[in-house]
Amino acid sequence: MDYMIDRSASVARILAISVMLAGCSALPSSGPVSSQIIQAAKDPKLNPIGFHIVPLTPKTLNILQNETPPLLSTLDKEGPGQGEHGAIGPGDVLSISVFEIGSGLFSGGGGAATGGRAAAGTASTASGGGGGGTTASVEALPPTEVDDQGSIAFPYIGRILVAGQTPTQLAKTIESQLASKSQNPQVIVRVLTDLHNSIIVSGDILHPGRQMLTLAHEGLLDIIAMGGGASHSSEDSMVMLTRHGVTGRIPLRTLETHPDENIPLMPGDRVQVIYLPRTYTVFGATHVNQTPFNTPVLTLDQAIARIGGPSDDTADANAIYLFRYESDEVAQKLGLAPKTGGTPIIYHVDLMNPTNYFLAQKFVMKDKDLIFVSNAKVNKLYKFLTLIGAVTSPAITAAYVAR
Numbered sequence: 001m002d003y004m005i006d007r008s009a010s011v012a013r014i015l016a017i018s019v020m021l022a023g024c025s026a027l028p029s030s031g032p033v034s035s036q037i038i039q040a041a042k043d044p045k046l047n048p049i050g051f052h053i054v055p056l057t058p059k060t061l062n063i064l065q066n067e068t069p070p071l072l073s074t075l076d077k078e079g080p081g082q083g084e085h086g087a088i089g090p091g092d093v094l095s096i097s098v099f100e101i102g103s104g105l106f107s108g109g110g111g112a113a114t115g116g117r118a119a120a121g122t123a124s125t126a127s128g129g130g131g132g133g134t135t136a137s138v139e140a141l142p143p144t145e146v147d148d149q150g151s152i153a154f155p156y157i158g159r160i161l162v163a164g165q166t167p168t169q170l171a172k173t174i175e176s177q178l179a180s181k182s183q184n185p186q187v188i189v190r191v192l193t194d195l196h197n198s199i200i201v202s203g204d205i206l207h208p209g210r211q212m213l214t215l216a217h218e219g220l221l222d223i224i225a226m227g228g229g230a231s232h233s234s235e236d237s238m239v240m241l242t243r244h245g246v247t248g249r250i251p252l253r254t255l256e257t258h259p260d261e262n263i264p265l266m267p268g269d270r271v272q273v274i275y276l277p278r279t280y281t282v283f284g285a286t287h288v289n290q291t292p293f294n295t296p297v298l299t300l301d302q303a304i305a306r307i308g309g310p311s312d313d314t315a316d317a318n319a320i321y322l323f324r325y326e327s328d329e330v331a332q333k334l335g336l337a338p339k340t341g342g343t344p345i346i347y348h349v350d351l352m353n354p355t356n357y358f359l360a361q362k363f364v365m366k367d368k369d370l371i372f373v374s375n376a377k378v379n380k381l382y383k384f385l386t387l388i389g390a391v392t393s394p395a396i397t398a399a400y401v402a403r
Contacts, residue, residue: 034319051344063333072248089196092146099138099186106139201227203273219262242270284373301360319374320349
């Protein structure tokens with residue numbers, strides 16, 4: 001019997017030694033411990049993208065708070081779209097009225113017949129005393145559509161290039177062309193259908209479609225409001241503006257808080273509102289993987305609280321890391337070389353330092369941020385001892401029963 005007990009104990013010892021030889025690295029883990037992250041940052045083989053670890057300090061927080069948001073105002077320097085505000089363009093339908101004195105071209109009673117155009121409406125008035133008064137007439141020509149070349153056909157003149165002219169300028173052009181054919185002609189031009197001075201608004205907006213521009217020089221926010229506004233919150237809405245083949249994008253919230261970015265729109269611009277719900281991802285010693293913002297502004301302390309905070313059993317409160325691609329502006333202010341596509345930075349937050357709780361209250365989260373809660377170093381030892389217990393416990397129990 002004693003032989004059996006000794007044999008069982010020997011088996012248990014052999015199994016335990018085998019597990020030890022395998023090493024703690026063979027144990028399951030939700031991610032690296034703090035020392036492994038620091039070591040990886042220093043090893044080019046483990047850090048091919050060149051990420052940097054930056055501690056959260058008052059100086060770091062000040063740099064992040066003064067970061068310039070992405071701008072659309074650079075598109076304003078691209079120049080106008082298809083033409084200036086109020087200009088006539090292809091597809092527009094014009095109403096042209098000609099006023100004449102005496103026996104004019106369009107009066108129907110003079111030397112030149114108007115043919116079918118008399119049906120468009122002719123009015124005449126007489127002024128002065130007796131029967132020798134001066135007769136004035138007005139002819140409202142049929143609606144005229146501007147062709148795809150930007151021209152119209154006008155009686156007694158021929159084709160006129162009207163694209164790019166305002167109604168007032170076109171009226172002056174027609175008057176000068178008729179001056180040698182009519183007595184003191186006066187012309188009024190109105191735009192009945194203004195397709196040229198319009199933009200297309202699409203996407204996550206209540207009333208997408210074509211919006212007309214006026215001489216009030218509507219900006220991005222004006223057009224979005226005219227379309228009924230975004231369907232979702234401004235924090236989760238992205239505005240894209242395409243002009244001259246160049247596309248810029250800006251969060252709607254930034255557009256609202258930075259008036260300089262509410263640039264005036266130009267004919268031919270395209271505006272699209274996209275719903276992009278903001279989320280952040282969590283890995284490590286936590287049970288939550290991805291969490292939506294659900295608030296206009298989410299700070300780091302709120303983000304950590306939503307995942308239940310660091311686990312008392314497994315987490316290392318000294319090692320909370322936030323992974324983010326930063327802009328060139330932030331990278332340069334942090335003393336780092338900017339990288340194409342964003343500079344990868346890991347912000348280290350030590351929650352054992354009370355100061356960092358205050359800093360976390362002002363650290364604003366960004367869309368697609370990643371928080372990693374590092375496991376405590378003793379967590380592997382705990383798992384290791386648990387594994388040994390799971391392996392040796394049956395053998396010890398068997399030996400006890402055999403005794």
